[in-house]
Amino acid sequence: MLQTKVNRSWENAKQDTAQRMEAASRFIGNGKQVKHEDTVALLEAVIRPYDIVNIEGNNQKQADFLAECLNKVDRGKIHDLHMVQSAVPLKAHLDLFENGIAKKLDFAFGGPQAGRVAEFIRDGKLELGAIHTYLELFGRYFLDLTPKVSLICAYKADRKGNLYTGFNTEDTPTIVEATKFRQGIVIAQVNEIVDELPRVDIPADWIDAVIESPRPFFLEPLFTRDPALVTDTQILLGMMCLKGIYGPYGVKRLNHGIGFLSTAIELMLPTYGEELGLKGKICTHMILNPHPTMIPAIESGWVETIHCFGGELGMDEYVASRPDIFFTGPDGTLRSNRAFAQTAGHYALDMFIGGTLQIDKYGNSSTATANRVAGFGGAPNMGCDAKGRRHVTESWLKCGQELPNREAIQGDMPRGRRLVVQGVETFGEGRAPVFVDKLDAWKLAENANLDLPPVMIYGDDLTHIVTEEGIAYLSRCPDLESRMAAIRGVAGYTEIGLQAKPEETKRLREAGIIMTPEDLGIDRSRANRSLLAAKNMQDLVTWSGGLYNPPARFRNW
Amino acid sequence: MTKWTDLQSASFLESNARDRALGLVDEGSFTEFCGPMDRRPSPHLGVLGDAVEYDDGVVTGVGRIGETPVFVISQEGRFIGGAVGEVHGAKIVNTVRLAIEMLDAMVAKNPDTPEAHKPIVVFSFETGGVRLHEANAGLLAHAEFMDQVQKARGKVPVIAVIGSKVGCFGGMGFVAAAMDAIVMSEFGRLGLTGPEVIEQEMGREEFDSSDRGLVFRTTGAKHKYIMGDCNFLVKDSVAAFRAQIADLAVLPIADFEAMRRIGSEAAVDKQLALVALAVELQPKDSLDVWAHAGNEAPAELNDAPYEEFIAKAQRLAV
Numbered sequence: 001m002l003q004t005k006v007n008r009s010w011e012n013a014k015q016d017t018a019q020r021m022e023a024a025s026r027f028i029g030n031g032k033q034v035k036h037e038d039t040v041a042l043l044e045a046v047i048r049p050y051d052i053v054n055i056e057g058n059n060q061k062q063a064d065f066l067a068e069c070l071n072k073v074d075r076g077k078i079h080d081l082h083m084v085q086s087a088v089p090l091k092a093h094l095d096l097f098e099n100g101i102a103k104k105l106d107f108a109f110g111g112p113q114a115g116r117v118a119e120f121i122r123d124g125k126l127e128l129g130a131i132h133t134y135l136e137l138f139g140r141y142f143l144d145l146t147p148k149v150s151l152i153c154a155y156k157a158d159r160k161g162n163l164y165t166g167f168n169t170e171d172t173p174t175i176v177e178a179t180k181f182r183q184g185i186v187i188a189q190v191n192e193i194v195d196e197l198p199r200v201d202i203p204a205d206w207i208d209a210v211i212e213s214p215r216p217f218f219l220e221p222l223f224t225r226d227p228a229l230v231t232d233t234q235i236l237l238g239m240m241c242l243k244g245i246y247g248p249y250g251v252k253r254l255n256h257g258i259g260f261l262s263t264a265i266e267l268m269l270p271t272y273g274e275e276l277g278l279k280g281k282i283c284t285h286m287i288l289n290p291h292p293t294m295i296p297a298i299e300s301g302w303v304e305t306i307h308c309f310g311g312e313l314g315m316d317e318y319v320a321s322r323p324d325i326f327f328t329g330p331d332g333t334l335r336s337n338r339a340f341a342q343t344a345g346h347y348a349l350d351m352f353i354g355g356t357l358q359i360d361k362y363g364n365s366s367t368a369t370a371n372r373v374a375g376f377g378g379a380p381n382m383g384c385d386a387k388g389r390r391h392v393t394e395s396w397l398k399c400g401q402e403l404p405n406r407e408a409i410q411g412d413m414p415r416g417r418r419l420v421v422q423g424v425e426t427f428g429e430g431r432a433p434v435f436v437d438k439l440d441a442w443k444l445a446e447n448a449n450l451d452l453p454p455v456m457i458y459g460d461d462l463t464h465i466v467t468e469e470g471i472a473y474l475s476r477c478p479d480l481e482s483r484m485a486a487i488r489g490v491a492g493y494t495e496i497g498l499q500a501k502p503e504e505t506k507r508l509r510e511a512g513i514i515m516t517p518e519d520l521g522i523d524r525s526r527a528n529r530s531l532l533a534a535k536n537m538q539d540l541v542t543w544s545g546g547l548y549n550p551p552a553r554f555r556n557w
Numbered sequence: 558m559t560k561w562t563d564l565q566s567a568s569f570l571e572s573n574a575r576d577r578a579l580g581l582v583d584e585g586s587f588t589e590f591c592g593p594m595d596r597r598p599s600p601h602l603g604v605l606g607d608a609v610e611y612d613d614g615v616v617t618g619v620g621r622i623g624e625t626p627v628f629v630i631s632q633e634g635r636f637i638g639g640a641v642g643e644v645h646g647a648k649i650v651n652t653v654r655l656a657i658e659m660l661d662a663m664v665a666k667n668p669d670t671p672e673a674h675k676p677i678v679v680f681s682f683e684t685g686g687v688r689l690h691e692a693n694a695g696l697l698a699h700a701e702f703m704d705q706v707q708k709a710r711g712k713v714p715v716i717a718v719i720g721s722k723v724g725c726f727g728g729m730g731f732v733a734a735a736m737d738a739i740v741m742s743e744f745g746r747l748g749l750t751g752p753e754v755i756e757q758e759m760g761r762e763e764f765d766s767s768d769r770g771l772v773f774r775t776t777g778a779k780h781k782y783i784m785g786d787c788n789f790l791v792k793d794s795v796a797a798f799r800a801q802i803a804d805l806a807v808l809p810i811a812d813f814e815a816m817r818r819i820g821s822e823a824a825v826d827k828q829l830a831l832v833a834l835a836v837e838l839q840p841k842d843s844l845d846v847w848a849h850a851g852n853e854a855p856a857e858l859n860d861a862p863y864e865e866f867i868a869k870a871q872r873l874a875v
Contacts (some may be wrong), residue, residue: 228570228722529571536570536744552770556744557777557859 013183020046020185021208032161033193034209039069042209046185047073047149050080053102054147054175055093058086058134058338059109059222059377060289060310061168065189065213066151067092075100082106084145086134086171086338087377088113090218097126106145107375108132114372121373121448131375131454135342138171141178150179150186153217156197157190161204164197167311167319167334168219172202174339180206189213198331221313221551223289225263228536228556236517236527237423237466238264241353242273244471244520245464246282249395249419251351253285255382259355261423261466262291269297270533287344287382290315290326290334292550295543296533298325307344308336309378314554318547338378345382350395351419352382356456357428360439361484361496363459363474365422370443376456383457385418392416399463405478417475420457423466426492434467435491459483465490469497470516477513489514561585565796569720570744572795574616574633577681580795581718581802582620582627589618590655591648599642601691610636613644617652619676622799625806626676628656632683634723640688641729646698653678653705656713673807678715680736685751686727699728706735710820714738714813716805718798719745719787724776726751735820737813739787740801741778743863747786748776774843779859783847783872784831788816792863830875846873 009015021028024045027038034042043066047053055070056063071092081102088094089111096102097120106129110117120126132140141147152172154163165172179186187209188202238261245251246265256262269283283297284304290312297303307327311319311334319326319334329335345352356365368374389396393416400416403409424434441453463475465487472486489505491497508514517524534540537550538557564572564580572580579587591597591612598609614636619628630649632639641649656676663670687695709715717733717740719725724746725733733739733747741747750758752766752775765771774780781787791797818824840846847855851871858869 530567535568553765553768555770555773557770557773557779 017183017185020048024209028209031157031159031193032204032207032210034211036065036211036214039066039211040072042187042211043070044073044077046187046208047078047081049078050082051148052082052084052145054141054150054179055083055085056150056152056171056175057088057090057093058171058310059089059111060220061153061170062090062218063151063153063189064090064092064218065211065215066153066187067096070101070151071095071099073101079103082129084129084137084141084147086137087111087375088117089220094120103127104129106130106132106137106140108134108137109377110372110374114374117373118371118444118448128373128448128450131373131450133342133376133381134338134378135346135381138174138339138342141174146182146184147175147179148184150175150184152176152186152188154188154190154202155192157188157193157210157212158197158204159193159195161207161210162197162200163188163190163202163204163207163210164199165201166198167316167336169201169335170310170338173337176202176206187211189217191216198333199329201335219313221554223258223291223312224314224551224554225258225260225291225293226537226554227263227267227293227532227534227539230260230264230267230529230532232528233425233468234260234264235268235529235531236468236522236524237261237425238268239272239522239527239531240466240471240517240520241265241421241423242268242278242282243276243522244515245351245419245421245466246273247276247278249350249398251282251395251419253349253393254283254351254353255287255345255349256291257288257354257379259423261355262353263293264532266291266293266297267532267534269302270300271531273302274300287341287349289336290319292537292540292548293534295540295548298322299543300533307341308334309338309341310336313551314549317549318544321547342378342381345378347386347389348391349382349418350393351421352379353421353423354379354383354457355424356422357432357434358436358439358441359422359424359434359465359487360436360459361487362480363462363465363483363487364439364455365457365462366439366441366453366455368439368441368444368454368456370440370447373444373448373450373454376454379456383420384461385420389416389418395419399475402473402475403478404476417463419463419475420461421464421466422457422462426467426469426490426494426497433494433496435487435494435496437495467492470514470519473513473515476511482508482513486513565794565799567795569742569793569795569798570722572721573635574614574631574681574683577721577795578616578618578620578629578631581629581631581679581681581799582622587618587620587629589616590652591617597644599644599691601642601694605690607690613642613648614639615645615648617648619655622803622806624671624673626656626659626674627802627806628652628676628678629681630678631681632721634683634721637688637690639682639684639723641684641686641695641698642688642691643694643698645688646695646701649680650698650701650705653702653709653713653715657705657709660713672809675810676713677802677806678709678713679718679802680715680733681718681721682725682729682733683721683723684725684727684729685723686729696728699732702732703735706732710737711810714805714808714810716740716802718802719747719778720793720798721745724748734786734818738789738805738816739781740789740791740798741781741787742791742793742798743778743866744793745778745781745787746773746776747778747781752776771842774859779866779870780843780847783850783852783870785872786818790863790867827875834875849873
């Protein structure tokens with residue numbers, strides 16, 4: 001018999017943490033409170049070189065004070081940190097690499113710092129682990145990227161150290177669970193310390209230190225879209241989506257992102273959607289942040305339930321007043337949770353609809369540009385066909401049956417399929433063509449030494465493209481050549497679109513693979529802003545009965 | 558084309574230049590001058606490889622409200638932000654000139670022409686001022702327009718109407734201020750330097766142009782109404798603007814003198830008093846001035862719907 005039993009201590013991590021907390025003990029008072037002036041010293045006591053460290057922050061709430069303090073530590077003591085975090089939108093996140101405090105990065109979303117990420121990779125200041133989706137990264141927190149120290153943020157703490165993350169709970173439970181249950185250290189910045197919390201979102205014994213931040217954490221109203229900025233073309237695209245996709249497939253469970261096309265669709269549910277008789281048949285279950293532009297549809301009875309990745313500034317009171325629709329706690333306020341919303345997004349949606357900067361001739365789409373490592377957040381989780389899905393819904397079944405030669409590929413086994421829709425104008429911002437021969441992602445891969453071009457949605461997952469020219473039903477194409485022909489047929493006057501052959505496009509229209517607005521029975525002259533249920537921010541406030549309180553920067557009064 | 562009756566209830570903010578022009582006068586009475594069918598695009602934009610419009614981004618013409626001939630100018634913000642170029646400028650200048658010529662001809666023929674029969678000019682602004690692609694011609698048009706406004710003074714009322722998306726900024730802000738009366742909806746904005754330019758020149762701490770609430774509190778119609786920069790605040794519908802213009806159309810020309818912002822010693826004294834007040838008050842926000850004007854809860858007043866605002870607002874007296 002082989003003697004394989006190792007002789008070791010099984011509590012190294014625990015003892016290491018205990019030593020670090022011992023060094024930090026002089027800064028930690030009652031209720032785990034640390035004075036904000038002592039934050040840098042606290043971080044120097046608990047963090048060691050080469051640690052895996054998480055700074056909480058996605059595209060909305062940010063542990064910004066802790067991120068800034070981490071930049072102030074003595075780099076002789078702390079260096080070569082391996083940062084694992086959802087997003088790096090703050091200047092301070094990248095300063096860590098400039099200052100030599102951090103070396104390696106695993107993340108999901110770059111945001112405004114995406115240009116610096118690319119630059120730092122090129123200059124050797126930053127070693128990129130990988131660009132993930134949120135779920136992928138969260139998964140790795142529990143596998144091979146578990147943080148030793150996590151710097152998180154919450155609205156409030158009580159005098160024992162319990163936390164209230166409330167409306168913007170977002171990533172906090174995931175980070176804390178991964179860190180604390182692997183003997184790590186969790187430090188929280190809070191806006192205020194109070195006697196009693198509205199509810200406990202994170203229990204005190206999972207927290208090691210609480211700092212009352214000198215200023216409230218930064219919160220970006222990322223999902224607020226002003227109806228006044230919706231254009232007639234976006235309205236035309238929205239009409240096509242409703243009449244050509246939402247309606248015929250009976251899309252009930254879906255996600256909407258931040259693009260203006262989804263804004264247009266949301267604002268047309270009570271008008272054009274009602275006219276098409278779709279109420280109750282589409283958009284009943286949604287995974288999205290509390291978009292203010294959903295208010296008219298909610299108020300006119302379209303929606304049964306909404307679960308949120310995160311909160312949205314100004315929507316707190318409205319959401320708290322609609323607990324039948326939103327997931328709210330015993331205290332009445334929303335609890336968002338990115339991990340669960342993304343799980344629903346990956347497995348349980350009928351459809352993902354989004355926009356992109358570029359689509360290539362095969363249907364691959366990406367928002368990557370040559371010099372920005374931006375990542376895609378959660379889009380790839382939702383913008384794909386989840387192969388592990390087993391439950392059936394009407395639209396999933398219908399889309400799966402559309403493939404004309406499915407028996408030749410899959411044999412006789414019936415399958416379902418998620419609708420994955422890209423809605424774009426053929427020319428985007430700055431008149432840049434959306435349809436291109438080769439994605440800029442290839443150049444980025446070269447510039448930033450990436451193994452693969454970063455693709456948001458792969459061509460074979462894409463089922464529909466909607467442009468002002470029409471809808472390409474890629475789900476009905478038997479092979480790559482006919483998919484490419486369908487893409488050319490809706491690509492307008494772009495280089496790709498000009499390669500379309502009129503007789504081929506005609507044949508595709510007859511086969512129902514391409515449908516123009518006219519084929520769908522849509523009168524283009526009706527595509528104007530009179531179809532919007534709310535035309536400006538004030539209309540949204542009125543729809544909400546005064547419960548929505550838009551951030552100052554969105555007010556047109 | 559939208560039906561005239563539908564235009565009346567339409568949001569003025571949402572209406573394009575042609576709909577505003579048609580809807581501000583009586584049904585079927587509008588005749589367009591130099592319209593898109595006449596095909597007079599900017600001669601400069603084409604050379605620069607930019608897109609042109611056959612009406613150069615402004616609708617001009619004449620219609621009626623009741624018995625009053627109404628010369629209408631209506632700018633389209635969706636074409637280069639409603640900026641004034643050469644053709645655009647020629648159209649607006651000559652529309653005022655035609656109104657003055659009409660009045661002169663009427664009075665020469667019949668010195669007792671009733672007030673209600675005399676023409677007025679209505680200018681629906683949506684512009685950031687000079688079109689930079691043809692800046693010299695645009696600037697010249699500003700000067701020529703001011704000249705026409707001076708010539709019209711005491712003869713033809715020239716009324717500014719502001720309630721469209723772009724607002725009225727740049728040199729056209731001066732032009733509006735020089736006119737006889739200003740009518741705004743609460744979504745109208747009036748100023749000289751646009752918010753983005755102030756931020757660019759003075760820094761974000763001085764003026765955060767992404768803070769739309771701040772932008773509206775500073776350049777928006779509610780503030781202009783309290784300050785006396787605009788004479789009338791109306792609801793955001795074509796009909797409400799039209800009704801206000803109809804009221805003004807029948808007034809004797811002399812009544813417009815009291816509405817003017819410039820052009821008299823009294824107006825200069827008032828401006829100087831406002832400067833002195835600014836020095837004394839050192840306001841950090843427009844709401845400080847509202848409070849000084851006697852509005853006890855200025856923030857609530859700012860959030861109040863139109864009817865409540867009009868009923869409660871105290872206007873600044875200097």
